[in-house]
Amino acid sequence: MLFRRERIFILDFFTLADGRIANLLQFGLINGKFLLADPSTWQGKAEAEDKASGDVSHLVKRAEDSVSKIKKIKGIKVKTLKGLNDPKSLVAIAKQHKATVLTTDPELKQSLTNLPVILLNELYEALKPAYLPGSEVMVKVLKKGKTADEGIGYIEGGIKVVINGGAKYLGKDIWVVVIGSLDTSVGRLIFAQPKYTEIQ
Template sequence: MVELLILILFVISGAATGWMGVHLLPQELLAAGTDVELVRWGLTSGGAVIGLVAGLVFRRLRLQLMRQVRTMPTDLLVSRAVGLILGLLVANLLLAPVLLLPLAGSSALVKPLAAVISNVFFGVLGYNLAEVHGRTLLRLFNPTSTEALLVADGVLTPATAKILDTSVIIDGRIRGMLACGLLEGQVIVAETVIDEMQKLADSTNLEKRAKGRRGLKLLTELRESYGRRLVINTTRYDGAGTDDRLLQLTEDTGGTLVTADFNLSQVAQVKDLKVMNLSELVIALRPEVQPGDELKLKIVREGKEESQGVGYLEDGTMVVVDDARTLIGSRHPVVVTGALQTPTGRMVFARLDEGTSAKTAKSGKPSRSGKGKSSKPNNPNERDTAGPR
């Protein structure tokens, strides 16, 4: 009943506007011999049709808004309402000089047109700003809160919004970071990222399709787990690709771009934007291994040089052990002798402890110094795959 009443009001408003709008037409169109009544009824019919279309659009928007309001947290609802009100207030303040201009005839149509455009533009702008910076906006209206005082004293730093790149969503590690509390603040997913994952999910390439579906599934799980923390940003930016649009979104919101793409992180740093590279974060979180540390390591394969063996730490760091080539498949204590940081990760060098080295020497196994028995393979048909020293 309410929806039908709203449609009737829109139709009546459109028809009334067309009926009375005939006086705003230029006098040239109402020359002698023109049937004014016919023009009036034409405008009335057109206004009624436009009012009906506007009523249907308003009805759909109203249903969507009510659906969101029922599931929206109170603080987010209040912040969006305040942002919308502030946007409309700014629009009308800027519009006041235009409304005071003495325009006559057809130029008078500029006033209602400017009023509609300015109110829509600034209203949407205030709504979007409140969606991203809602907590900061509410803090302005309650400056005596404990959180606001801590921020003012510099004890508490406000958390910036985290903007997710397609690479970190497909990677899947973002879920563990959120669960461990490594990421604070709101998590923003741009519409362009969702579009890119949808294209991947619809791709004919099996690998790309699997990545796209995995990313969309992860977003669904994050939405169910974190609710209001996950925000879908629907702002459409002009750009050559997803990376350009993400950089514009990061610049506009002042958030932190979370990515696993090395090139994208470098571009963000060049533009002086906040960026978090997951690859660099993983390297930074690896436990430090100092020369002289003793480890219990399993030798899993041969090294590049003769007599070297290779093992791995729990975090995946590769450890190259001297004189351990013949100990593949067994676990032995080793002593760290050094470490090397590379662009792709870290490499640790180690040697067998003195007890294991003595046992190896007594058994006649090969050593790096060349002492001991011959290092020829037992099977003469085997080929030595070790590289040059």
């Protein structure tokens, strides 16, 4: 378990609307009491922050789905509070309850300098598999690469895998062995080769 039991966490609207938070909590990595933004404030918050799209019903629906899932998770207590969508009120509530804020907003994290804040994206990055050389992973070869024998596939998290000698497995799920990786501006890139070689 990453955190001791019965810690208090605050989830703002956009963290709930992100959808990933419910999946994360289902693993049991974080337990305790969760203070959620009052549902009556969601529509207004979404409209204020997402003026360009106009229709924000999909965000509200995702937040509702997240809350429904979170309430069913063993070891988690849920309470809704008004004020969590206003930064000043959020700070006051967090200090009052000595709570940790879970958010998807990097700017909010920067502004809460005197409070414990966990950025959801950073947490997901930390939990990603390392895929060190020698690691084995199943991947579906979706297309050919830049060279004639390369195959391209993707694994969990949208990580691109370049498979040396993978072109002949196009459309198939195969086990590959990682031979290296590269962090690029658009994410991690994995280099691999098939674990097994077809007998001609």
